[in-house]
Amino acid sequence: MKAAVISSSGQAPHYRDIDEPLAVKPGEMQIQVLAAGLHHLTRGMAAGAHYSSRGHAPLVAGMDGVGRGSDGKLRYFVQGPGQPGTMAERTVIELHHSITLPDDCDPVLIAGTMNPAMASWMALRCRLPSFRARLPLQRGKRVLILGATGCSGRLAVQIARHLGASQVLAAGRNAARLAALPALGATGTVTLGAAELGHLASEVDVVLDFVWGECCVRTMEAILRQRSNRSQPLDWLHVGSMAGDVAPIPGAFLRSARLQVMGSGLGAISGREMLAELPELVRTIARGTFKTEVRALPLSEVERAWSDDDAPAGRIVFTP
Structure with missing residues (x-):
């Protein structure tokens, strides 16, 4: 063969x-x-x-x-x-x-969409300690997506909104793709690394980070500096490493804010948890959502x- x-x-x-x-x-x-x-x-x-x-x-x-x-x-x-x-x-x-x-169902659509969709779907449904797995994202949560212009990031915008996020701020470097994200559900967009990112994202509850590396640290610092209440929980979910696999996060960030950094991927989520989520994700994709x-x-x-x-x-x- x-x-x-x-x-x-x-x-x-x-x-x-x-x-x-x-x-x-x-x-x-x-x-x-x-x-x-x-x-x-x-x-x-x-x-x-x-x-x-x-x-x-x-x-x-x-x-x-x-x-x-x-x-x-x-x-x-x-x-x-x-x-x-x-x-x-x-x-x-x-x-x-x-x-x-x-x-x-369309085999090509499922084969092309499942893997990039799983990154944000599994992170939001299985990894956030403030949510119970397999329940919709709590209404009113504000989400920042770092690296929103890639295939996984564009799906993350739609998945966060589908699961109930009230606001989704999309950050990326490709200007043309960034401009297309409001039509997919983004309530705001910003260029990754722009000076206004910290202000725009200062009150988010969840960060889906497809970027990591030094860019993650700079963004984290900008958000924490602008945050009005550092006791407000901030869940930072590392789901990709487009900008590098090492993010040197200062300990002061963790001590001075209610910041929780965690990974989402194979191992961080059990195979049983993933399999439990797949049928609903497949149905959602197959419906053309x-x-x-x-x-x-x-x-x-x-x-x-x-x-x-x-x-x-x-x-x-x-x-x-």
Whole structure:
């Protein structure tokens, strides 16, 4: 069968023939892959740069997808450690890492949207101590999204509003994409790093941070300096590291304000919690609740598209 095979860490995968994987353990099933998204996480895992990277090359790229199982059911699935990648004609999944989909849903839409949507959905539903998991975001919460112009950030704007946030301030660097966010639910926008960011975000309750690094520290300092009541809780959720994986947060920030910094991702949220959230997220996406851009490409184009920085906007989804 054909697959996108990574022969060396950090290199784009090659489209070539490999042996077909077989389901041999209890609870496994062979899947005919219909769609597999090219996510930042996918690239990071393939390069061995992500904390959840599965192993050494050679390996098949891809960490999630949509396909039809040997039982005839359409499924969305996420691969765990030791499972083969998803950018192939067929793969083998663990059934408890999958959910059944309605037959009339669009595999490309689900494969392209689930991973970037999960970042903010899981953070807001599972990680905030002031909320109970699987209940809507408390009405009236004010949310700041750092890195709102990327695919995950644009979805975060919509998800925060969908879950009940009264205000969503979107911060990003791409001016054109920033200008489009009010139509997606943002109640305000600001250029990331602008002098007015601290003032505009001074009273937010929640920060969804896709940026991290030094930018996170500067933004945190600007917000705390402008905050009228430092005893007002501020939950800072680290969900991405676009500006660097290290954020040197001074201890004084934590002592002088009711600031709680936490991560949201694989490990910080249990697999059981994630699986409990997936059905509702899938239903919401399938209903067309969120506006997102997905672009289907044949898997045979994986090497060209893997690192095409000049490609049009939209999450790439490979179709074997």
